[in-house]
């Protein structure tokens with residue numbers, strides 16, 4: 001198997017969920033299939049492979065500017081579960097189809113990505129992929145099975161989860177009422193605004209751009225793209241101190257509505273959330289996205305019955 005990976009590494013950078021020295025299970029390059037953690041869900045998603053946490057987009061020197069280059073030009077092979085493979089299609093929508101322009105920095109890595117499927121024989125406690133329709137995929141080149149890569153067999157997918165989620169059916173006439181629900185105010189206190197949930201989410205795509213100047217007196221430096229989080233208070237802070245989403249509940253509303261309403265309204269077909277459940281596991285306040293969506297579904301039902309807000 002070691003030989004197989006070293007052969008693969010001639011053509012691919014090979015990434016899989018592995019345990020790091022601090023105990024965290026994250027995506028990293030592997031030298032052996034035995035490094036892959038398959039019996040636990042990774043704490044972080046594979047998105048950091050094709051959407052790096054920090055990415056230099058260009059370098060500047062006085063008035064000259066030079067595009068960053070990929071340090072390694074090999075193809076990329078990622079061992080991933082069905083939900084995470086589906087998640088890359090959500091990011092494709094954001095970075096390749098949104099606004100009619102393809103994002104160059106995303107595309108140059110994305111075009112190299114190939115998947116090997118990690119089968120989920122049983123789903124983990126917090127997963128709700130079946131409710132989100134992301135428990136299956138055909139976007140893989142092989143299956144990780146019995147410690148090797150199987151190119152022949154049919155994949156096994158889960159067909160039920162312990163958690164199920166009802167995504168509320170919100171028609172446009174109800175959006176304002178949903179926006180004004182008192183429910184969102186409960187997160188003003190409960191949510192710490194740490195952004196942990198968005199860091200582990202395979203479909204969160206917000207980033208910030210920062211310029212790094214190499215020294216106080218130089219005109220040389222680089223522009224970097226760095227993951228951002230709509231859950232953090234400074235995300236919508238503007239010059240002059242104005243902030244459109246100052247309260248944690250407003251930010252929660254924005255995130256939840258993006259995941260299960262806005263994305264589909266704008267792009268059609270799927271919702272953004274793939275039901276991986278990582279956000280709830282990461283949250284220091286035990287806020288579960290699945291619970292929020294189910295509560296919202298109840299409230300929307302009630303709104304429809306009552307024909308107004310106030311629930």
Ligand code: SF4
Pocket residue numbers: 197200201202203204259272273274275276277278279280289
């Ligand atoms: S369950 Fe949470 S972390 Fe997973 S895709 Fe949905 S919002 Fe993102």
Ligand code: SF4
Pocket residue numbers: 190191192193194195196197198231279282283284285286287
């Ligand atoms: S991880 Fe929890 S506390 Fe932190 S921003 Fe997300 S929902 Fe709020």
